[in-house]
Amino acid sequence: MALPDPDKVIQELNRRFAAPLPEFYNRRIIFWYDEDRDFEEKIQSGEIELANAKLITLDDTNNFEVKKLLTHDDKSSNFCVYCPVSYPDEKNWLLPVELISEEFRADLVSMWLEEMDIPNTANLRKTVKDYRSFFKTKAHRTKVANLNQKITAPVQLHKAVMAVLCGVKDTGPNLLIRTVLRAGTDQEQNGIYQSFVKFGADSVFWQMVAQVTGYREESSDLGRLSCHILMTAVTRTLRMDNLVGLDSFISIPHQSYCYDFMSDWIHSDETRELYDIARNVEDELRLPARFSQIPLEELTATEIFPCIDECILKKIMTDIIDNTINVDAIIETVGKRRTLLWYSRVQHFYEGVLNVAYMQKFYLEHSAGFHTVEPHKVWKKYTEDYYRMDTYYRLFHVAFGKSLNSSNPLLDDLFKHVADVVEGLYANWFLGNLGTNWATAAADNLKDYGRIMEVPQQKDFYRNRVKNADTRVFVLISDAMRYEVAVTLANELRQETQANVKMESCEGIFPTVTKFGMAALLPHNDLTAELRPNGVIGVLADGKSTEAGDRDGILKKANPSSVALQYKNIIKMKRADRSALVKGMDVVYIYHNRIDETSHTDETEVFNSCQDAIAELKNMVRIIVNEFSGTRIFITSDHGFIYTYQPLTEDAKVDKTTVSDEDIEVDRRYLITKKGAKPDYLLPVKFLDDTQFDAFSPIGNTRIRKKGGGLNFVHGGISLEEMVVPVIDYHYMRTDSAGYQKNKKKYDTKPVSLSLLSASHKISNMIFSLNFYQKEAVCANREAATYLLYFTDAEGRQVSDTQRVIADKTSDDNQDRTFRVSFNLKSMKYSSNETYYLVIADESGLQLPQREEFTIDIAFAVDNFDFFS
Numbered sequence: 001m002a003l004p005d006p007d008k009v010i011q012e013l014n015r016r017f018a019a020p021l022p023e024f025y026n027r028r029i030i031f032w033y034d035e036d037r038d039f040e041e042k043i044q045s046g047e048i049e050l051a052n053a054k055l056i057t058l059d060d061t062n063n064f065e066v067k068k069l070l071t072h073d074d075k076s077s078n079f080c081v082y083c084p085v086s087y088p089d090e091k092n093w094l095l096p097v098e099l100i101s102e103e104f105r106a107d108l109v110s111m112w113l114e115e116m117d118i119p120n121t122a123n124l125r126k127t128v129k130d131y132r133s134f135f136k137t138k139a140h141r142t143k144v145a146n147l148n149q150k151i152t153a154p155v156q157l158h159k160a161v162m163a164v165l166c167g168v169k170d171t172g173p174n175l176l177i178r179t180v181l182r183a184g185t186d187q188e189q190n191g192i193y194q195s196f197v198k199f200g201a202d203s204v205f206w207q208m209v210a211q212v213t214g215y216r217e218e219s220s221d222l223g224r225l226s227c228h229i230l231m232t233a234v235t236r237t238l239r240m241d242n243l244v245g246l247d248s249f250i251s252i253p254h255q256s257y258c259y260d261f262m263s264d265w266i267h268s269d270e271t272r273e274l275y276d277i278a279r280n281v282e283d284e285l286r287l288p289a290r291f292s293q294i295p296l297e298e299l300t301a302t303e304i305f306p307c308i309d310e311c312i313l314k315k316i317m318t319d320i321i322d323n324t325i326n327v328d329a330i331i332e333t334v335g336k337r338r339t340l341l342w343y344s345r346v347q348h349f350y351e352g353v354l355n356v357a358y359m360q361k362f363y364l365e366h367s368a369g370f371h372t373v374e375p376h377k378v379w380k381k382y383t384e385d386y387y388r389m390d391t392y393y394r395l396f397h398v399a400f401g402k403s404l405n406s407s408n409p410l411l412d413d414l415f416k417h418v419a420d421v422v423e424g425l426y427a428n429w430f431l432g433n434l435g436t437n438w439a440t441a442a443a444d445n446l447k448d449y450g451r452i453m454e455v456p457q458q459k460d461f462y463r464n465r466v467k468n469a470d471t472r473v474f475v476l477i478s479d480a481m482r483y484e485v486a487v488t489l490a491n492e493l494r495q496e497t498q499a500n501v502k503m504e505s506c507e508g509i510f511p512t513v514t515k516f517g518m519a520a521l522l523p524h525n526d527l528t529a530e531l532r533p534n535g536v537i538g539v540l541a542d543g544k545s546t547e548a549g550d551r552d553g554i555l556k557k558a559n560p561s562s563v564a565l566q567y568k569n570i571i572k573m574k575r576a577d578r579s580a581l582v583k584g585m586d587v588v589y590i591y592h593n594r595i596d597e598t599s600h601t602d603e604t605e606v607f608n609s610c611q612d613a614i615a616e617l618k619n620m621v622r623i624i625v626n627e628f629s630g631t632r633i634f635i636t637s638d639h640g641f642i643y644t645y646q647p648l649t650e651d652a653k654v655d656k657t658t659v660s661d662e663d664i665e666v667d668r669r670y671l672i673t674k675k676g677a678k679p680d681y682l683l684p685v686k687f688l689d690d691t692q693f694d695a696f697s698p699i700g701n702t703r704i705r706k707k708g709g710g711l712n713f714v715h716g717g718i719s720l721e722e723m724v725v726p727v728i729d730y731h732y733m734r735t736d737s738a739g740y741q742k743n744k745k746k747y748d749t750k751p752v753s754l755s756l757l758s759a760s761h762k763i764s765n766m767i768f769s770l771n772f773y774q775k776e777a778v779c780a781n782r783e784a785a786t787y788l789l790y791f792t793d794a795e796g797r798q799v800s801d802t803q804r805v806i807a808d809k810t811s812d813d814n815q816d817r818t819f820r821v822s823f824n825l826k827s828m829k830y831s832s833n834e835t836y837y838l839v840i841a842d843e844s845g846l847q848l849p850q851r852e853e854f855t856i857d858i859a860f861a862v863d864n865f866d867f868f869s
Contacts, residue, residue: 017030066081133200213261339806351399359422394607519540523541594612642721697717748781752808768823772821800823
């Protein structure tokens with residue numbers, strides 16, 4: 001290693017001797033320390049000469065002689081005392097002179113210490129020498145100097161070396177160990193660990209690991225270390241009797257540190273490698289088999305291992321398949337797990353079983369069956385309550401469909417068995433029983449009048465809602481959007497926009513297919529049907545065709561300032577172009593076709609298309625409000641639909657394979673015949689007035705047997721899912737409007753708030769729980785929010801783990817909107833005289849955090865490890 005340039009050393013010494021003297025000094029003495037004797041030869045050869053000072057050299061024998069020279073023989077000359085040797089203080093004759101003199105070093109270690117702004121002490125010099133191969137690299141020294149810690153002791157320098165090799169600026173053991181583990185548990189392939197070996201930092205790394213985590217083995221291994229840390233941490237949330245036999249991987253005295261270590265990692269942005277490590281530990285210690293034997297309620301609070309979610313889901317799915325489902329346990333478990341780390345990897349399975357729980361809850365609430373006699377009352381119950389079963393079934397299959405694209409071999413087959421159970425509950429019990437009750441209740445009305453008395457009619461839509469509106473009206477018609485999908489849309493519009501949103505319904509015209517439903521929504525006095533030369537029935541409004549291309553003309557005949565548009569066309573247009581289309585128009589019909597269009601290409605995607613339709617319709621509402629300045633919007637549909645995942649059995653089909661001369665139009669859910677026909681097993685429905693046709697529908701969930709596909713997604717019949725047509729009455733409230741000013745609180749959407757419910761503000765255990773309360777239910781003007789909960793000291797430093805609460809409860813019952821949250825304090829000392837704070841922070845950052853004062857009074861602090869002490 002090259003020495004510093006002697007000329008530069010002479011230049012620096014001459015500069016020092018030429019500098020002004022301190023007050024009360026008449027000369028300058030500089031002790032030049034060089035324990036490594038780097039310049040000894042140059043001194044002895046006379047190569048070092050100073051301009052204004054005498055140069056003398058200490059050796060093992062002239063200590064007293066030099067002292068006599070400096071203190072007695074020559075009291076006026078400047079001296080440079082070259083010191084290649086050192087003496088203990090008790091034998092150092094020159095110590096008094098050194099104390100009033102200046103110090104100079106020209107060796108590389110000294111220069112490096114000065115460069116890094118590190119004190120030049122014997123201990124630090126020794127440490128630098130131990131890492132000489134590390135510090136000879138300029139980039140390493142620069143990075144040490146730029147670390148977030150002032151180095152004053154060897155332990156800090158050890159950690160600084162490891163921090164630079166880890167590529168981090170913080171020297172805390174937590175981050176250093178995490179960074180090493182993130183690079184892989186195979187030591188031979190771990191680049192960071194091999195750099196420790198190269199520069200001699202591996203031994204101090206393992207010393208640090210031993211002290212803070214308790215991991216000590218004769219042959220230290222990163223894989224075994226990961227087992228030790230994860231298993232020790234898990235003892236915070238799992239009882240030790242569940243971990244019998246794994247004691248060698250657990251150090252209870254280091255439990256707090258290991259849990260804090262894992263908590264910090266879990267809440268960092270660096271969890272990809274943690275997943276792989278946790279999986280390796282699971283395999284190494286055969287944890288899935290062990291955890292599968294632990295009761296469900298004992299697993300829900302532990303998040304370190306991904307296999308716990310799989311064990312929980314397997315238990316829940318098995319209970320569903322065995323018909324031993326515990327609704328409350330599933331809802332509570334999913335509520336807890338969705339705030340934890342690995343939830344997103346199995347989210348679709350959790351969402352699926354959650355909706356199964358809701359379906360089961362609905363079943364238990366209506367286990368007596370459906371026995372309402374009056375059809376309009378059945379209608380009312382469906383629009384207020386029964387529709388929820390359709391929603392749960394749809395959301396289950398959305399989740400189920402997504403699970404097929406994110407396979408988990410441990411859960412896939414079980415989830416398919418769950419889907420079979422769901423199918424039985426929905427198709428057989430719900431659609432079957434409700435369909436029978438509805439057909440029985442509605443049969444006479446449908447036979448005699450072709451409609452349900454006391455229920456608003458689709459054919460009156462334009463007359464009652466559009467014709468006499470006091471402002472211009474936009475009508476969004478989404479083909480096949482059934483009632484329950486529209487309820488979801490209405491709820492989201494209430495929460496996301498500043499509007500008065502009413503959810504209503506009307507009875508779709510029979511048969512519930514597009515050509516009839518679209519015609520019914522147009523202005524007309526009479527609707528009639530005609531048999532065209534091609535053998536297809538067409539629908540006429542006051543004698544005019546109602547095909548897609550004819551609807552604009554029909555609207556203009558009723559009001560010249562009207563226009564019919566297609567969503568798929570205007571959504572692609574530039575803002576100015578589409579605004580020009582509606583300028584000056586009083587009535588704007590916009591036809592949207594996502595759900596029905598999907599059914600023609602892939603029935604299995606229908607429920608996913610419902611989600612897409614909701615998003616597209618919300619976007620169209622925003623365009624109408626923001627670009628077209630519209631304030632009154634009706635969102636409706638031509639008809640609903642029935643969808644079941646599994647193909648129907650043969651006994652669920654009505655035989656119509658033989659074509660009769662009396663048949664005019666046959667589909668899965670309806671039949672139109674010549675007057676006087678009486679087909680077996682079908683319910684008669686009075687057809688349009690003044691027509692030569694009769695109409696029929698199968699009862700319940702059955703289909704008419706017919707060649708071709710399309711058995712799963714059907715419409716055209718009389719089921720509530722098909723006939724209940726949604727009508728969303730959307731009235732945008734401008735900020736300056738009188739209605740908005742009068743009901744500002746109603747229309748301003750805010751996140752629900754979360755407050756501490758527990759009365760005591762004193763903590764006396766390292767692990768403790770607190771109760772929280774969601775003040776408002778999620779509703780029209782209150783949206784769900786996610787909160788982060790943690791404790792800090794008075795300086796804002798976090799002293800606990802971080803917990804998440806998803807405040808999205810919709811219940812009006814205050815007791816249903818409470819949360820019990822467990823906290824773990826970090827392993828450090830606490831003072832009962834200091835104030836600590838519970839922080840309740842909105843994860844989005846849009847609200848100011850709440851702070852609640854607490855005292856922490858813990859008799860015996862957890863071990864406070866002092867690395868290398």
